[in-house]
Amino acid sequence: EIVLTQSPGTLSLSPGERATLSCRASQSVSRSYLAWYQQKPGQPPRLLIYDVSSRATGVPDRFSGSGSATDFTLTISGLEAEDFAVYYCQQYGSAPITFGQGTRLDIK
Amino acid sequence: EVQLVESGGGLVKPGGSLRLSCAASGFTFSSCSMTWVRQAPGKGLEWISSISGNSNSIYYADSMKGRFTISRDNAKNSLYLQMNSLRAEDTAIYYCTRRGITVPTYDYWGQGTLVTVSS
Numbered sequence A: 001e002i003v004l005t006q007s008p009g010t011l012s013l014s015p016g017e018r019a020t021l022s023c024r025a026s027q028s029v030s031r032s033y034l035a036w037y038q039q040k041p042g043q044p045p046r047l048l049i050y051d052v053s054s055r056a057t058g059v060p061d062r063f064s065g066s067g068s069a070t071d072f073t074l075t076i077s078g079l080e081a082e083d084f085a086v087y088y089c090q091q092y093g094s095a096p097i098t099f100g101q102g103t104r105l106d107i108k
Numbered sequence B: 001e002v003q004l005v006e007s008g009g010g011l012v013k014p015g016g017s018l019r020l021s022c023a024a025s026g027f028t029f030s031s032c033s034m035t036w037v038r039q040a041p042g043k044g045l046e047w048i049s050s051i052s053g054n055s056n057s058i059y060y061a062d063s064m065k066g067r068f069t070i071s072r073d074n075a076k077n078s079l080y081l082q083m084n085s086l087r088a089e090d091t092a093i094y095y096c097t098r099r100g101i102t103v104p105t106y107d108y109w110g111q112g113t114l115v116t117v118s119s
Helices: none
Strands: A004-007 A010-013 A019-025 A034-039 A046-050 A063-068 A071-076 A086-091 A103-107 B003-007 B010-012 B018-025 B034-039 B045-051 B058-060 B068-073 B078-083 B092-099 B106-109 B113-117
Touching: A004 A086, A010 A019, A019 A034, A019 A086, A019 A103, A034 A063, A046 A063, A046 B106, A071 A086, B003 B092, B018 B034, B018 B092, B018 B113, B034 B078, B034 B106, B045 B068, B045 B078, B045 B092, B058 B068
Parallel strands: A010 A103, B010 B113
Antiparallel strands: A004 A019, A019 A071, A034 A046, A034 A086, A063 A071, A086 A103, B003 B018, B018 B078, B034 B045, B034 B092, B045 B058, B068 B078, B092 B106, B092 B113
């Protein structure tokens, strides 16, 4: 099973700043099958990024994904109020599908 | 508009059973693999089980194998999860998700249904 470790656990930033979230895999993620989700309280997760760097439909271009093999990054440039949430990475290249433990992005 | 609506959650005693349902609309249900994912209170996401569009391929997380059974009825555009021998640690919100047609992961999620296992 591929274990995904996200860091930091909590990130406190101000609106307008740049957020950099990390996801490290215990082994190489097959076929770049790495996604990022955003979850707000009381809501289901929302797909932001798939295949490492492809934005899902309707996702603003301030969200971008990068990385390869075992190290991946979600970058949010110019934080807006609605971006403060919990973010999860997910690998779907190897069974079982696994998620990271999440990074909470808080308003500073 | 794609919609996934879960139902069937509730309070159940340890050792009990529950059947969750997910009603799908707004897309060709039989063309999509479907998955159940759960989230314990205040915790992260856990993949439970997936089923292909024609039900020929079914996968389970090891911790759920033998207790949970996924199924679907394409004529009714519905996905199911039969949960037996429930434990306190199965307490969670259970989400129904769709593997996208052009996106190789979960592009739509239901709002979830809460399952509480407690005596």
